[in-house]
Amino acid sequence: MKGSFTIILTIFCSIGNLSAQDQTIIGRLHLMHPSLGNTHLPYTDGSVYITSYTGEGQGSFIFRNFSGTGYTDRFIIKQDGKVGIGTSVPKYSLDVIGNIGLTTSPSNEYVLTRSHGVRLNNYSEVEFLTSTYGNNYGYRIFGEDPGRDGVTLFKIDYRSNSTTWTNALTLEHGRLGIGTTNPSEMLTVKGTVLAEEVRVTSNIPNSDYVFEPDYALKPLHEVDQFIKENKHLPDIPSAEEFKQNGVGLGEMDNMLLRKVEELTLYVIQLMKENEELKVENQLLKNSLLDEIETIKTQLK
Incomplete structure (x- = not known):
């Protein structure tokens, strides 16, 4: 009769690792220490231990290193389901002490x-x-x-x-x-900005030199001629230049402030001219009244 055999379980034991004196076998494989209640599956070189133990960690599942002087826990599943890597006291469902690497192949997955x-x-x-x-x-x-x-x-x-x-x-x-x-x-x-306030701390407007006595304020007839020829104010970029280069807030504020200050000077200038005209007009009016009175006197 021919047949085939499958190896279900092979156990290699060395002295002290598995014996009837300190271990009890129940069912298919049940290892129990009579005093510690531990279950050990050690490799013969002593490098890896899978340990389940009683006490505070009852029901925990641990991978640990043994260096010859002591144990170092590497991986633990606690009785409450928390998993620890690099820590024996996980506080979360997965608690990792150290770096985590995730890699896919091919690289675009x-x-x-x-x-x-x-x-x-x-x-x-x-x-x-x-x-x-x-x-x-x-x-x-x-x-x-x-x-x-x-x-x-x-x-x-x-x-x-x-x-x-x-x-x-x-x-x-x-x-x-x-x-x-x-x-x-x-x-x-790229888009619209909505803000309650924009505060600029550099390139601050500094056009107060317009009020210096030696500032050369263009006569209004020159300004009028410039506007007719160029279709924009002197010292202000054209609409095409704004379109090409944009607008610097600080620079633009400075130009506008200068124009406001120049406009103020023009208004003051016009006010003075108006006052002078009023005085001249009053003098002419008084002179005319005197002439009328003189003529009236001569006609009597």
Whole structure:
């Protein structure tokens, strides 16, 4: 008769590891120390122990190293279900003391923790998603862009449909972009900014030199001629220049303040001329009245 055999269990015992004096075998494999209540499955070289023990840790499952002088716990499942790696007293469902590495192959695949949750990939990208896999909505954070090697980059994108990501924020070489992936200034915003107040601390308007006695205020007829020829005020960029170069808030405030101060000087100048005209008009009026009185006297 021919047949086949399958090895179900092989036990190699060395002296002191398994004996009828200190271990009791119950059922298929049940090892029990009569005083410690421990279950040990040691390798013959003494490098690894899988231990379940009584006392405070009753029901715990432990992987530990033995160096010859003492034990070091490496992995533990406590009786309450908490798992510890690098710690023997886990406080959470998974408590890790040390670094965690997640790797995928090929490199463009993801480590998916949950469809409604967090997804990771090897581009230092974290996605916070809702809905089901392949039809996700949410935000993602990049620590590195695979298409821009060597570029220090941090991005936050959002997705409101299943296929298209839209950039919300980019931090590149210390420059922050909102609505743009290529910030050219310390803060670059593509869109409208709504704020209760904007305070500028550099390039402060300093046009008070307009009120110095030696300031050359253009005569109004020259201003009139300039406006007719150029269609904008002197010392103010044209609309086309603003369109091409933008507007610096501090610089623009300075130009506008200078024009307001010049306008004030023009008003003061006109006021003085008006006062002089009033005086001249009164003198002429008085002279005319005197002439009328003289004529009346002669006619009598």
